Amino acid sequence: MGKNRQYAILADEDLMSLMEGGDAEAFAALYDRHSRAAYSLCYRMMGDRQAAEDLTQDAFLKVWRSAGGYRSERGSVRTWILSIAHNRGIDQLRSMASRRRTQDRVEQSAPRSQPSEAFAETWRNRQREQIREALDTLPPEQLKILELAYFSGYTHVEISSLLDLPLGTVKGRMRLALKKIRSYFDQENVAVPR
Amino acid sequence: MRPMDERSFDDLKDAYVLGALSDEERAAVEAYLAVNPERQAEVDDLSGVASLLALAPPEHDPPADLRRRVMQVVESESARPRAARRSTSSWFGWLGGLRNVALGAAALLVVGLLSWNVLLQEDVRDLRGQVEEARTANEAQETREIELGGTWAEQGARAEVTALKDDRAILVVEDMPSMPEDRTGQVWVIRDENPEPSGLLEPSGNMAATAITTPLEDADAIAVTIEPAGGSEEPTSDPVLVQEL
Numbered sequence A: 001m002g003k004n005r006q007y008a009i010l011a012d013e014d015l016m017s018l019m020e021g022g023d024a025e026a027f028a029a030l031y032d033r034h035s036r037a038a039y040s041l042c043y044r045m046m047g048d049r050q051a052a053e054d055l056t057q058d059a060f061l062k063v064w065r066s067a068g069g070y071r072s073e074r075g076s077v078r079t080w081i082l083s084i085a086h087n088r089g090i091d092q093l094r095s096m097a098s099r100r101r102t103q104d105r106v107e108q109s110a111p112r113s114q115p116s117e118a119f120a121e122t123w124r125n126r127q128r129e130q131i132r133e134a135l136d137t138l139p140p141e142q143l144k145i146l147e148l149a150y151f152s153g154y155t156h157v158e159i160s161s162l163l164d165l166p167l168g169t170v171k172g173r174m175r176l177a178l179k180k181i182r183s184y185f186d187q188e189n190v191a192v193p194r
Numbered sequence B: 001m002r003p004m005d006e007r008s009f010d011d012l013k014d015a016y017v018l019g020a021l022s023d024e025e026r027a028a029v030e031a032y033l034a035v036n037p038e039r040q041a042e043v044d045d046l047s048g049v050a051s052l053l054a055l056a057p058p059e060h061d062p063p064a065d066l067r068r069r070v071m072q073v074v075e076s077e078s079a080r081p082r083a084a085r086r087s088t089s090s091w092f093g094w095l096g097g098l099r100n101v102a103l104g105a106a107a108l109l110v111v112g113l114l115s116w117n118v119l120l121q122e123d124v125r126d127l128r129g130q131v132e133e134a135r136t137a138n139e140a141q142e143t144r145e146i147e148l149g150g151t152w153a154e155q156g157a158r159a160e161v162t163a164l165k166d167d168r169a170i171l172v173v174e175d176m177p178s179m180p181e182d183r184t185g186q187v188w189v190i191r192d193e194n195p196e197p198s199g200l201l202e203p204s205g206n207m208a209a210t211a212i213t214t215p216l217e218d219a220d221a222i223a224v225t226i227e228p229a230g231g232s233e234e235p236t237s238d239p240v241l242v243q244e245l
Helices: A003-009 A012-020 A024-046 A049-065 A077-095 A123-136 A140-150 A156-163 A167-187 B006-017 B023-035 B037-055 B064-078 B089-096 B106-136
Strands: B144-148 B158-163 B169-174 B183-191 B194-201 B208-212 B221-228 B239-244
Touching (some): A003 A024, A012 A024, A012 A077, A024 A049, A024 A077, A024 B037, A049 A077, A049 B064, A123 A167, A123 B037, A140 A167, A156 A167, A167 B006, A167 B037, B006 B023, B006 B037, B023 B037, B144 B221, B144 B239, B169 B221, B194 B221
Antiparallel strands (some): B144 B158, B169 B208, B183 B194, B183 B221, B194 B208, B221 B239
């Protein structure tokens, strides 16, 4: 079996171990597996193609250089990679001299599943669908706050000011929204994907 | 920064997992978790729910050119020898015995350190230039690069000592976790079980560089601990970065 084919069947955790030893091909296999999800997240956060590419590159280089920092007990490799992209994205959004996160993004609608993607063949896509379904159960005012925090990098204090809501209301909606997402998976008898 | 109480932690934990806290608030939550590790599982659980949001956006294929660019960097870095990673647990245990050493004359050191720091920063700039020059001239084989492991590295920090051929060395830490305002990262060069104070990390954003003021020749290990601002005479905490030499 060729080396590339061997990598294709290795679990993410095994690829991480190889990568920690400096194996670039193991990294390439992980990139091929998770770059679509990471790029999609980066695109959602940054709002344009070039910035999304830069952020994705930055995040994957961080993944490469920090392979030893991954701890399987804290979540899956995919979650770890996406959290790196998310954290770098928040840093970049907050450090922008002139924030592009304008009021119109406040009005931006919730992410919806695209009909063509519904019930896609792979397990990963099924998970995506479940997550989108879970988000669909949220009241719009809770979803908006999650989006402003998670995708646009606003702090709870900034959201309070932006939406002209008491800070306690913002915190309360965050809490309720996370609780409701968890309840969705509990009701469906499905474990929260890691 | 005021220490966080349980009520404040409960109030902020949801915003924390969503990444919706200021840097100061985030540092306070992390400081709370450091002294209340029994709450970590709860935060991990909440983080798991929050992290699902990352999968919600409509999907886009990354351009093929992006893969080429990323792989170009990765392959060039994989060609360089990496410092062996090793378990840091033995160093934690070993240095842990030094925890109770009294701070002694730390206050007296502050005055000296303040003036010394000015010189140190000049040294850092100078050494950074030298490191860059050496790399540019492909003289990497004449320098020694030592990657540090430890809890900061596990949190994503990248710390590397570049030892120059004239026995000077510089430590560069990227993506270092935030520290409380009244704390500083202190470098120690350990020889025959004696840690010698060897520099303070002065962060600029999430990066810091410092000249290592003690020669590394014949040293057993290099470590970084978090100490009261101004530094300590002896380590008062477990290392956050460490590497046996």
